[in-house]
Amino acid sequence: MAGNRYGNYFRVTTFGESHGPAIGVVIDGVRPGLSFDEGVIQKELDRRRPGQSGVTSPRKEADIVHVLSGVFEGRTTGTPLCMIVWNTDQRPGAYDAIKTLFRPGHAAYTYLAKFGVTDYRGGGRSSGRETAARVAAGAVAKRLLEKEGIRIVAYSKEIAGVACRTFDVRAIEQNPLRAADPVAAVEMEQLVLAAKGEGDSVGGIVEVRVEGVPPGLGDPVFDKLEADLAKGLMSIGAIKGVEVGNGFGAARLKGSENNDAIFLDERSRRVRTRTNNAGGISGGISNGEEIVVRIAVKPPSSIRKEQETVTVDGEAATISVEGRHDPCICPRVVPVAEAMVALTLQDHLMRQRLLRRESRLTTLRNTIDLIDQNILLLIAERQGIVRQVGETKKKRGVKIRDVGREQQILNRQLPVAEQLGLDREFTANLFRAIFQLARSTQKGGVRRK
Numbered sequence: 150m151a152g153n154r155y156g157n158y159f160r161v162t163t164f165g166e167s168h169g170p171a172i173g174v175v176i177d178g179v180r181p182g183l184s185f186d187e188g189v190i191q192k193e194l195d196r197r198r199p200g201q202s203g204v205t206s207p208r209k210e211a212d213i214v215h216v217l218s219g220v221f222e223g224r225t226t227g228t229p230l231c232m233i234v235w236n237t238d239q240r241p242g243a244y245d246a247i248k249t250l251f252r253p254g255h256a257a258y259t260y261l262a263k264f265g266v267t268d269y270r271g272g273g274r275s276s277g278r279e280t281a282a283r284v285a286a287g288a289v290a291k292r293l294l295e296k297e298g299i300r301i302v303a304y305s306k307e308i309a310g311v312a313c314r315t316f317d318v319r320a321i322e323q324n325p326l327r328a329a330d331p332v333a334a335v336e337m338e339q340l341v342l343a344a345k346g347e348g349d350s351v352g353g354i355v356e357v358r359v360e361g362v363p364p365g366l367g368d369p370v371f372d373k374l375e376a377d378l379a380k381g382l383m384s385i386g387a388i389k390g391v392e393v394g395n396g397f398g399a400a401r402l403k404g405s406e407n408n409d410a411i412f413l414d415e416r417s418r419r420v421r422t423r424t425n426n427a428g429g430i431s432g433g434i435s436n437g438e439e440i441v442v443r444i445a446v447k448p449p450s451s452i453r454k455e456q457e458t459v460t461v462d463g464e465a466a467t468i469s470v471e472g473r474h475d476p477c478i479c480p481r482v483v484p485v486a487e488a489m490v491a492l493t494l495q496d497h498l499m500r501q502r503l504l505r506r507e508s509r510l511t512t513l514r515n516t517i518d519l520i521d522q523n524i525l526l527l528i529a530e531r532q533g534i535v536r537q538v539g540e541t542k543k544k545r546g547v548k549i550r551d552v553g554r555e556q557q558i559l560n561r562q563l564p565v566a567e568q569l570g571l572d573r574e575f576t577a578n579l580f581r582a583i584f585q586l587a588r589s590t591q592k593g594g595v596r597r598k
Contacts, residue, residue, distance in 0.1 A: 153274075155381065156492060158499035161286040165236075166268060167276030173233035174282035176289060178499065179219065181227030183293075190214045190232065193288040196322075196484040197281060204325050204341045204477055210238050214285055232285045236278070244269050249460045250468045254450025256386075261461070277386055277478065280485045287488020290495040298361040299494065303486045304329040305479040306443065308353035309340035327480040345476035348453030348469075353479040357382075357442045357490050362429065364420075364437035366497040373433025374497055375442075381489035382444050387478045390445035394428025402426075409438075442490065446482050449475045531583070532590055539591030549591045555584050 154162045158178050165172035191214055198212040212234050219230030248269040251258045256275035261267040268274075291301060304321045305328045306313050313330035320331045326341070328334035337353075344351045367374025379391040392398075399407045409422035409431075422438055429440035451474040458468045475481065542549060559580055566576035 155384070156496040158503065159290060159492065159496040161283070161492060163279060163282035163286075165233075165279065165282065166270075166273040167236075167278040168268070168270035168273075169236065171233050171235045172278060172281045173217075173231065174286045176219070176230040176232075176286050178496075179225050179227065179230050179289065181225055183225040185216075185220045185223055185225050186292075187214055187216060189292055190285050190288045193284050193291070193484055193488070194234065194281060197284045197481055199473070199475075199481070201325065201480075204338060204345075204475075204480065210236065212281055230289065232282075234281050234285065244472075247468055247470065249462075250466055251458050251461070252450060252468060252470060253456045253458055254447070275386060277475075277481070280385065280488075283385075283492070284484050284488045287484075287491045290491035291487065293495055294491055294498070297363075297498065300360045301357065301487045301490055301494075302359075303327075303355055303357040303483045303490075305337070305483060306354045306356040308337040308477060308479050309344070309351040311336045311340060312354075321483075325480060326477070327483045341477045350448040350450075350452050350474075350476045352387075352446050352448040353477065355444050355446055355479055355482050355486050357440075357444075357486050359429070359440040359442075359490060359494065362435045362437070362440055362494065364435055366494065366501055367430065367434040368497075368500065369433060373430075374435055374493075375428075375430045375433060377493050377497065378440075378442055378490060381493045382442065382486060385444075385482065385485055385489060387446050387449070387482060388444045389447050392443050393430055394441055395426045396428075396443060399426065440490075444482075444486060446479050449478050528583075528586075532586070535587045535590050539593075542591065549588055555580075558584075 153164065154160060156178070160177045162175045162177075163173070164175075194212040194214055198210055215233050215235070217231040217233055219226055219228050255272055257267045257269060257272065260273070260275060294301070302318055302321070304313070304316075304318075305326050308326055308328070311333055313328055313333045315332075316329045317331065318329060320334070321327050321329050324331060324334035324338070326334050326337045328337055341351055367377075375393045378393070382388055382391050395402065395407060407426050409424045409426050411420060411422055413419075414421045419437065422436065425438045425441065427436065427438070428442065429435060429438040451470040451472070453469055453471060455467050455469045458466055460466050539549065541547075559577060562580060563573055563576055567573060
C-alpha cells in the first residue's frame with residue numbers, strides 16, 4: 150500500500166494495524182555512531198499512549214518500545230533503525246456488533262472504496278494507533294534537533310471553544326489536556342467530561358512552536374517548508390486544517406499590518422523581524438524566527454450518540470459506538486504533532502546541509518577544472534616553444550636530446566616543488582614526462598643527428 154513512507158533524507162516507513170500484533174517504524178538516514186537511549190523514545194511514547202486520564206481512551210497499552218535493528222552497544226550503526234511496539238490490549242470482539250456498519254467520520258467506507266476490503270477492528274491502518282510509530286521516529290528526530298539547539302513544544306491551544314489566555318510551557322505536562330494555561334485547562338476538562346457523559350466528543354486546536362531553527366530551511370516552489378509541514382501534520386488522521394503564523398487571520402489584515410518589519414540585531418549581528426506574523430517562514434524558507442503552526446483537530450468520530458449510517462450492503466441503519474474511545478483527541482495529538490514537525494525539520498536540515506556541501510563541492514571542482522585547463526594551456530604553450538627549439542636544433546645540426554639541459558631544469562624546479570609542499574619524486578616524474586613529450590614533439594619532422 151502506498152503512502153506509508155515520509156521524508157527524503159530522513160525517511161520513515163510505518164507498519165502495523167490497530168488490532169494487529171504490533172505497530173512499528175523503520176528509519177533510514179540516521180548517522181552511525183550516535184548515542185541511542187531507548188528511554189528517550191519511551192518518554193515520548195508514554196505521552197501519547199491511551200489510558201492516561203478520564204479525557205482519553207481507557208485502552209490499557211504500555212506501549213513499550215523494542216529496538217530490532219540499527220543500534221549496537223548503545224550507538225546507531227547507520228543501518229535502518231527499526232522499532233516496534235507490541236499491541237497487548239486488543240479487543241476486536243468489541244466491534245462485532247458494528248462490523249457491517251460504516252462509522253460516520255471514519256475511513257471504513259473510503260478504504261473499502263479504494264481497496265475493496267476494510268478492517269473493521271478499530272480501523273486498521275486508519276486508526277490513531279498508527280501514530281505510535283510516528284512518535285517513536287519523531288523522538289529520534291527531536292533528539293537530533295536538540296543537538297542543533299532546535300526545541301519543539303506543542304500544546305492544546307483551544308478545546309471545545311475554550312482557548313488558552315496565557316502561555317506557560319511548564320503547565321503543559323501538568324494537566325490532562327496539555328493546555329499551556331492552567332485556568333483554561335480546568336474549563337476545558339469540564340467540557341470534555343460533559344461531552345463524554347452525553348456520549349459525544351469535542352475538538353480543538355493544537356499549536357506547535359519551534360525555537361532555534363536556522364534561516365534557510367525549505368526549498369522553493371513545491372517543497373516549501375510550510376508545505377511539507379502542512380503535509381506532515383495533515384497526514385495525522387484527526388487533522389482537518391493547518392495554518393502558519395497569522396494563517397487565515399492574514400486574510401483580514403492590510404499588508405502594512407501583516408508584514409514583518411526587518412532589522413539587523415546589533416547584538417547577534419543577525420537579520421531579525423520586529424513581529425512574527427509569518428510564523429518563522431518567508432517564501433517557503435525559514436527566516437530564523439520562531440516557527441508557529443496551528444492545526445485543527447476534529448472531534449473523535451466514535452461516539453455513543455446514535456447516528457445515521459448504512460451497512461456494507463447499502464441498507465439504511467443507525468449506529469451507536471460503544472467501547473474505549475477518546476472524547477477529545479487533542480492531548481494525545483500534541484506529541485504526534487511534535488513528532489511530525491521534528492521529522493519534517495530533520496529532513497529539511499539534512500537537505501540543506503547536502504545542498505551547501507554540494508554547492509561547496511561544486512565550487513571546488515569548478516576551480517580544479519579551471520586549474521586543469523590552465524595546465525593544458527601552459528603545456529600547449531610550452532609545446533609551441535619546444536617546436537621552435539626543435540627547428541633551431543635542426544638548422545644547427547644539434548641532437549634532440551640534451552641530458553645536461555634536462556638535469557639543469559630538474560635542479561632548478563625540485564627545490565621549488567619542495568617549498569610548495571610537493572613530493573620530490575612526483576615532481577621529478579612529472580618533468581621526465583614533460584621532457585619525453587618535448588623530445589617526441591621535436592622528433593616530428595626533425596632528423597636526429
